[in-house]
Amino acid sequence: MSLATLHSRALVGLQALPVSVEVHLAPGLPSFTLVGLADTEVKEARERVRAALTSAGLRFPHDRRITVNLAPADLPKEGARFDLPIALGLLAASGQIDPAPLAAWEWAGELSLSGALRPVRGALAHALAARAGERGLVLPTGSAAEAALVPDLAVREAPHLLDVVAALQPEGAVPLLMPVQEALRAPPVSPDLADVRGQAAAKRALEIAAAGQHNLLLEGPPGTGKSMLAARLAGLLPPLSPEDALEAAAVRSLQAGFDPRAWAQRPYRAPHHSASSVALVGGGSPPRPGEISMAHQGVLFLDELPEFPRPALEALREPLETGRVQIARAARSSEFPARFQLIAAMNPCPCGHLGNPLRACRCSPEAVARYRARLSGPLLDRIDLAVVVPVLAPTELEAASGGERSADVARRVAQARDRALHRQGVPNAQLEAQDLTRHAPLAPAARALLQQAATKLAWSGRAYHRVLRVARTVADLAARDELDAASVAEAIQLRRPLDNPG
Template identity: 55%
Template sequence: MLAQVRSYALFGLDAVPVTVEVDVSPGLPSYALVGLPDKAVEESRERVRAALKNAGFPYPQARVVVNLAPAELKKEGSQFDLPIALGLLAAQGVVPLEALSPFALAGELGLDGSLRPIPGAVNLALGALAEGKKLLLPLESAKEAALVEGVEVYGVGHLEEAVAFFEGEAPLERARPEDPLEALEVLDLRDVKGQAKAKRALEIAATGYHHLLMVGSPGSGKTMLARRLPFLLPPLSREAALEVTRIHSAAGQPVRGLLKTPPFRAPHHTVSYAGLIGGGAIPKPGEVSLAHRGVLFLDEFPEFSREALEALRQPLEDGVVTIARARASLTFPARFLLVAAMNPCPCGWYGDPERPCACSPASRQRYVGKISGPLLDRFDLVVEVPRLTPQELAHAPEGEGTEAVRERVLRARERMLKRQGRPNGELSGKALREHVRLTPGAEALLLAAAKKMLLSARSFDRLLRVARTVADLQGAERVEEAHVAEALAYRKAL
């Protein structure tokens, strides 16, 4: 007898429909699994066999063929355990076929028949919504999938519950989203003593979505500043929150409620190319995508591999990262705010007024040279974060708190969105020229600075964007000389 069960394969961020066909026919006992399964899918044979027997259900002593269609699509993961098990039971007449047809199924089986959570539940729910299917998942995954409105999601903890549900003996309640995590504790800018210029750069970066590079000695506060940046950003809209949640779900990250706070990702400098950009046989999102709509913080910037750093250039410009494989090319969203921190030299003390630098000019040049010119050109703001002496720390005045700065950021962001529909950091081409209106004095200063500093066309545009953001923070309609001058102050040469 033939049974067909609907499921999904996660391909990038998309849930691709997969029909699990199970045929049980007379013959010598055998089991064949076809349809380009990976190792985890192939091993489902033993998990399903043990789960059925330990849960008290019959395993067919006959010729069994399981096909995962479409056959040309590579299948990976353990989410096909549940549809295969129920397909076997339906092919034996234990579960009615008509009860399975409105549903899509996914879940990993334990040897005792229990169901374990799977990655990508939000994505599977979006796939079920597109097809008009109901969805049956493990309990924890069902709570995650229920974040998607408009799809019926049910959760079960054991194979026996699923069988009883489809036999009509034990109805299930629709899954509800889990209560979101408590709001993160707001990290206050007041905790960072001094560093008024760096704090101002942080405010400008948050307002216009400008990439920021901080250069300073160890212990100067670079990491403290970076970790406070997400709390200056506006909260995510529901559409953006669902997009971010979808990425984290596909990557197997724990999801509890919609991720409404902009994400903050800080990978170690030993992260691999695939870990930073994304990759794998069937590519998974990397750190640049997990930081989508939020902040990607790269501490010890020159210590990252050259290959990984150069790969940042495309997502920094386009807001997406494309990973090509033999069978397909996948594109992941990656519109993040890049914040990087580095020492001025290998020992970290170049330019410090108290501690002498032990590095030779050649070693310092090699250290800074690890970052290519085209990549440095993509930073809108480059600021020095000097180390404060103990006396300066003790007597540093208390600066503004996060809430006060965030209010200014939100007001300026609202102004620019009303004017052009997007942050200044994303303006380019005709839109940049249209919305950045300079006074004659500001234009003269800008052209003189561009000539003296030998700015590239990209750097020139970035200077315009920063000046426009400074003007927005001050509520000015046109970009004036003072705004251009402040923007030029954030062009520290390395």
């Protein structure tokens, strides 16, 4: 047989689109041509495959004209994932292995020069796409464990090209490749809220943010515990559903692979304030996910918020609303999920000590105004909660207790979140404006208070609806169906730092 066809997939964003790897051998001048809109990494497969076959003691057809077509021809292909199907196609086309079993599986893997198989990027995304078909999936040992997280999909692992060849012999067949062993999953490890002394108002805001999936801004002088509080938000969030856990893990597998031991754990990302807009939102060629997508279904913590580049912060505005990011380039565009929960921290002024009773502020009013003006109104409009984290005197800090443990707060959060999901199907932060009237009914006193605050503080329509969503969460934590004046008053109070930035 001079023609062999195998099945693989190319990554385009989070999608893994089907690719047919067609290998044809013909008489003529010896050559090795690879076509099908392949990038440099894919074209380099010619040398890797040639060396791997020779090192493994297999015959490379040096005397034939070799043509490898990656179809469809208009779909860009990148990475070294096609090494394994190209090598197997050469072996099948030259009669060294039986081509019949190849059609029942999809193949992906990078070849070393010795024939060992190396992990590939996006194995979990590949597995999610393959689940919809009728084929199983064969991957290198380093990638198979994450792909095996996908239910209802036959996944086999192989450490070396010779293991695959042996399994394809008439007495073998691919099912004899080792099924993937389930990885030992580490229990979630999250710092405890009880470690933070005092700061009852900030802890309450953290609980409300976790219950309703609201964005939160912590403001206060250095050393007051803002970073400690942010690190504890992920431990308060409800467990991920299997489908949400798969999607979050698939995004992370696009960068450096996903560790199956961290299965179903909420991601927590804390990029440095020097991060560019591409680092935060994603980009490059081919497009790769940024920090906001890597934090999908988890927490994105931006410390020193005003120090981030202005374009990077403004790029967050659309993903905060839609939960997705579209990266458009001249050659192609990709979409990544970005349903993250933002928690940000900032100092009150450039020196950090405005309002600190223990140290005097050295900043002029003009310097404070310029510092706070780095955050645009539209961005602040998309933050639901803000709380001041004050300085505690040493005597107060010593006398303050740690308060409740994360596990106790998480139970209340889970009950409030279940209440919202049962009522409307989404967390309160994702409740559409047109549904607020039905799902967030206001008592007369609460309505009057909310309208009075909206008029006095000159809220936009978006700010008004965000306060209403926060009040809905406060009522859910208290197991109340109707929003009373106390729920609305607390929601208004938690927005005051955003409305009065001085």
